[in-house]
Amino acid sequence: MSTRSTLAKVKNDIYQPYLARIVKVLPQIQDHLLFQLKFEDPRMASNFTHRPGQFVELSVIGSGEAPVSISSSPTRPGIVELCVRKTGRVTNALFRLPLNALVGVRGPYGNGFPIDKLEDNNLLIIAGGLGMAPLRSLLWYALDNRTKFKDIILMLGAKTPGEILFKYELLKLIDRPDMKCLLTVDKDEEGIWKAHFGVVTKLFDYVELDPATTYAALCGPPIMYKFVLKELLKRNFSKDRILMSLERKMKCGVGKCGHCSIGYKYTCIDGPIFTYWDAINLPEMVE
Amino acid sequence: MVKPKIGIFGLTGCAGEQIMILNCEDQLIDILGAIDIRYFPTAMTKNDEECELDIAFVEGAVVQPKDEELLKKIRQRSKLLIAIGTCAVWGGLPAMRNDVPREEFLEKVYGTKGKSFKSIPAQPLKNFVKVDLSISGCPIEKEQFLKAVASLLHGDLPLLPSYAVCTECKMNEYVCMLVGENKLCLGPITIAGCGARCPGYNIPCHGCRGPVDEANVASEVKILKEKGFTLRDIENRLRSFAAQAEILQEQFKKE
Amino acid sequence: MLFYQNLRRDLVKTMQILKLDKKNLNEFIFSLNDFGEVHAPVKKGDKQFVFSKLTDFSKIKLEYTRTILPPKKYFHPPTDTLFKFSQEEGYQSLTEELRKKYVIFGLHPCDIYAIKILDLIFAGEFVDDRYFIRRKNVAIIGLDCIPDDKCFCRSMRADFVEDGFDLFLSDIGNSYLVRVGTGRGDDMVRKTQDLFKEVNKKDITEYKRRSDEKKNLFKVDIELSDLPEIMDLEYESKVWEEIGKECLSCGSCSMVCPTCYCYDVFDEINLDANHGVRKRQWDSCLFKDYALVAGGHNFRAERSLRVKNRFFHKQRGFVAQYGRPSCVGCGRCIEACPAKIDIIEVINRIRGAKL
Numbered sequence: 001m002s003t004r005s006t007l008a009k010v011k012n013d014i015y016q017p018y019l020a021r022i023v024k025v026l027p028q029i030q031d032h033l034l035f036q037l038k039f040e041d042p043r044m045a046s047n048f049t050h051r052p053g054q055f056v057e058l059s060v061i062g063s064g065e066a067p068v069s070i071s072s073s074p075t076r077p078g079i080v081e082l083c084v085r086k087t088g089r090v091t092n093a094l095f096r097l098p099l100n101a102l103v104g105v106r107g108p109y110g111n112g113f114p115i116d117k118l119e120d121n122n123l124l125i126i127a128g129g130l131g132m133a134p135l136r137s138l139l140w141y142a143l144d145n146r147t148k149f150k151d152i153i154l155m156l157g158a159k160t161p162g163e164i165l166f167k168y169e170l171l172k173l174i175d176r177p178d179m180k181c182l183l184t185v186d187k188d189e190e191g192i193w194k195a196h197f198g199v200v201t202k203l204f205d206y207v208e209l210d211p212a213t214t215y216a217a218l219c220g221p222p223i224m225y226k227f228v229l230k231e232l233l234k235r236n237f238s239k240d241r242i243l244m245s246l247e248r249k250m251k252c253g254v255g256k257c258g259h260c261s262i263g264y265k266y267t268c269i270d271g272p273i274f275t276y277w278d279a280i281n282l283p284e285m286v287e
Numbered sequence: 288m289v290k291p292k293i294g295i296f297g298l299t300g301c302a303g304e305q306i307m308i309l310n311c312e313d314q315l316i317d318i319l320g321a322i323d324i325r326y327f328p329t330a331m332t333k334n335d336e337e338c339e340l341d342i343a344f345v346e347g348a349v350v351q352p353k354d355e356e357l358l359k360k361i362r363q364r365s366k367l368l369i370a371i372g373t374c375a376v377w378g379g380l381p382a383m384r385n386d387v388p389r390e391e392f393l394e395k396v397y398g399t400k401g402k403s404f405k406s407i408p409a410q411p412l413k414n415f416v417k418v419d420l421s422i423s424g425c426p427i428e429k430e431q432f433l434k435a436v437a438s439l440l441h442g443d444l445p446l447l448p449s450y451a452v453c454t455e456c457k458m459n460e461y462v463c464m465l466v467g468e469n470k471l472c473l474g475p476i477t478i479a480g481c482g483a484r485c486p487g488y489n490i491p492c493h494g495c496r497g498p499v500d501e502a503n504v505a506s507e508v509k510i511l512k513e514k515g516f517t518l519r520d521i522e523n524r525l526r527s528f529a530a531q532a533e534i535l536q537e538q539f540k541k542e
Numbered sequence: 543m544l545f546y547q548n549l550r551r552d553l554v555k556t557m558q559i560l561k562l563d564k565k566n567l568n569e570f571i572f573s574l575n576d577f578g579e580v581h582a583p584v585k586k587g588d589k590q591f592v593f594s595k596l597t598d599f600s601k602i603k604l605e606y607t608r609t610i611l612p613p614k615k616y617f618h619p620p621t622d623t624l625f626k627f628s629q630e631e632g633y634q635s636l637t638e639e640l641r642k643k644y645v646i647f648g649l650h651p652c653d654i655y656a657i658k659i660l661d662l663i664f665a666g667e668f669v670d671d672r673y674f675i676r677r678k679n680v681a682i683i684g685l686d687c688i689p690d691d692k693c694f695c696r697s698m699r700a701d702f703v704e705d706g707f708d709l710f711l712s713d714i715g716n717s718y719l720v721r722v723g724t725g726r727g728d729d730m731v732r733k734t735q736d737l738f739k740e741v742n743k744k745d746i747t748e749y750k751r752r753s754d755e756k757k758n759l760f761k762v763d764i765e766l767s768d769l770p771e772i773m774d775l776e777y778e779s780k781v782w783e784e785i786g787k788e789c790l791s792c793g794s795c796s797m798v799c800p801t802c803y804c805y806d807v808f809d810e811i812n813l814d815a816n817h818g819v820r821k822r823q824w825d826s827c828l829f830k831d832y833a834l835v836a837g838g839h840n841f842r843a844e845r846s847l848r849v850k851n852r853f854f855h856k857q858r859g860f861v862a863q864y865g866r867p868s869c870v871g872c873g874r875c876i877e878a879c880p881a882k883i884d885i886i887e888v889i890n891r892i893r894g895a896k897l
């Protein structure tokens with residue numbers, strides 16, 4: 001345990017937020033907005049890149065900092081898209097900001113999806129609720145690198161059509177011949193929904209999956225995990241081929257502040273993407 | 288930018304919170320530059336009794352029917368109602384002995400003339416109206432008040448500590464009054480924000496800021512009993528500032 | 543190649559051991575002022591100690607047991623202002639006060655070991671330079687000690703340190719053996735060269751005798767070898783609930799722990815609603831809000847889960863990450879806990895020992 005090597009590495013401030021401008025705000029569902037951010041420093045704007053599944057620490061000047069997963073794909077650089085739910089102090093402050101206001105951004109953080117492993121495989125993306133926010137990055141990464149992946153399947157479940165994030169974007173994918181986009185809702189009071197009804201696990205009936213060549217990427221509420229995991233295991237998916245994006249309280253994003261610890265790991269640097277195998281082998285991970 | 292309209296009110300209390308606000312001498316000019324004080328009778332002669340307010344700061348406990356009446360009127364005219372001081376947040380000193388009928392007190396203090404007063408058991412504001420934020424303390428801490436005003440001006444609800452006085456006591460590296468000095472210290476169950484002011488002067492925490500959420504009162508009482516304090520002494524201290532707090536009431540009912 | 547081998551041998555030799563007569567200690571400490579503001583253990587209250595700026599030599603308590611706060615306060619202060627900010631200028635790093643130089647005199651091995659553990663945490667993939675700038679500017683002079691009834695550093699294998707200090711003083715009667723650990727330590731010694739003498743055979747014999755004797759002075763002991771497995775096996779143990787009933791969530795144990803590093807981050811804005819500062823402040827995993835996310839879900843809502851997490855992270859999680867517990871056995875949490883939650887007793891209970 002020598003300390004000498006670590007003392008030499010000091011060079012910059014890992015907590016430094018960089019200014020970014022809100023260039024566009026796209027309303028999503030209720031209390032959810034998609035913010036398009038552009039770094040003020042042109043070098044940052046062109047150099048910033050990330051892996052799908054990673055997140056940034058977003059600062060609203062004067063209100064604080066919060067982790068937000070990146071919804072845009074690294075295949076479309078220049079703009080960082082964050083889909084934010086108005087829920088806490090920082091996000092409430094963000095929603096008050098006018099267009100063109102400056103915010104602070106640092107990152108990207110977290111492991112992100114293991115893209116290298118996913119390539120040359122079938123990709124099954126399963127989303128529920130706000131879970132589409134990090135998965136959208138993966139989806140567009142795969143579609144923009146279409147030849148690197150075998151089959152691409154998206155399964156998304158929501159209570160109503162009005163609660164589907166990126167609804168219009170996803171509806172357009174239904175007609176796309178090079179992927180399968182399966183959207184389902186519990187109910188549709190307006191009576192205009194033309195896609196599927198029922199829980200997300202029902203969508204498994206419409207696909208054929210080869211567990212040996214497929215990776216499943218999941219993000220959604222705990223109840224969704226419970227049923228989807230059961231379904232995947234029933235279909236002989238290896239626990240290593242099931243990837244989950246997990247949420248915990250975070251402050252620093254860089255493995256120092258302690259808040260996001262689960263058992264022996266930090267969600268911020270060891271996650272937020274964990275295999276199901278990791279999940280069941282860490283105390284506290286899945287409730 | 289339009290300055291927010293502010294009212295500073297006092298129900299039954301010692302006006303300590305209002306004095307504390309006036310004591311922010313170095314910042315008063317800045318405060319006045321940033322807000323439009325419409326009602327503050329302790330400090331001003333011209334007060335607007337009717338206008339809508341963005342924020343009302345209310346000190347004191349509800350002890351008389353007219354307190355309740357005023358409080359409800361304040362609530363109606365204010366977007367945000369903020370309880371300041373332990374009396375407003377917890378009932379404070381006036382609520383120490385709500386188990387004794389008010390008539391007894393009135394007679395003891397005012398003799399037969401006490402009959403002309405109307406008094407009800409002292410209660411915190413939250414028992415009557417929705418309280419948007421509570422800044423406790425007897426009196427409130429200047430710094431906390433100023434930070435709260437600044438936060439509100441920025442549009443955020445202020446961040447207040449949710450941990451106990453012990454945490455601040457340790458951060459300041461004060462000598463522990465409870466473990467080290469065996470004094471009747473309520474630090475472990477009292478909400479921080481004072482910077483452990485009393486332990487810093489070798490005085491145990493009397494709990495003037497009220498209990499933390501989910502305070503482990505049973506464990507605190509057990510610890511104090513083991514140190515040789517009587518249940519009466521312990522409960523008297525617990526009653527001093529926040530006797531009406533539910534978490535303390537549970538303890539009083541127990542034994 | 544030979545050149546480097548020789549150089550390496552020379553470097554190893556610089557870990558030299560000298561002797562300082564006790565009557566020269568004050569003069570030596572006085573000379574340390576050239577290396578930074580000298581801090582040393584002094585008394586606070588009747589029974590406690592703190593590391594504090596040394597103003598009077600007679601105030602040093604060389605025989606102190608443990609200080610209220612560990613030396614982490616010099617590298618990771620209770621509250622640290624990270625940035626100033628404004629809408630126009632964004633976030634500007636505040637580094638001024640990081641540059642202040644200190645010499646802390648009298649750290650016990652457990653505290654030095656704890657700093658080495660903090661180093662691991664603040665290094666890694668993302669290096670926390672605020673911590674390491676301070677770290678570089680603080681010289682450390684260790685001092686050996688006599689264990690009391692709360693010390694279990696030997697069980698935690700932190701009763702002896704081979705590095706992590708500039709100088710380390712071991713009592714051998716009328717003088718100290720002084721181990722020089724760094725170039726800065728060497729500078730300190732050379733500055734007052736006349737005060738130091740060569741070590742002789744008798745000194746070595748005396749050092750070994752005292753070192754042996756110390757091993758037998760420990761009154762408490764934890765068996766460490768299979769502890770991680772036992773903690774896994776007893777994850778659902780009732781013991782955690784029992785301790786949860788006693789724990790006050792007061793945070794004392796975390797604050798005084800030399801390896802607890804968790805912090806909260808928040809912004810403080812000025813009355814102009816534009817300028818302000820971003821701060822970080824010590825936090826504790828025992829606090830109710832510690833794992834509470836925006837939106838209201840609390841991943842550790844129950845006190846027993848929080849208590850369990852703290853012990854787990856120290857004695858189990860850290861082993862998985864770094865190969866050893868992050869506890870160094872300094873005894874501060876035992877001394878500070880109002881509810882008398884004693885880590886040694888907790889581990890013995892988990893191990894199923896009859897009490």
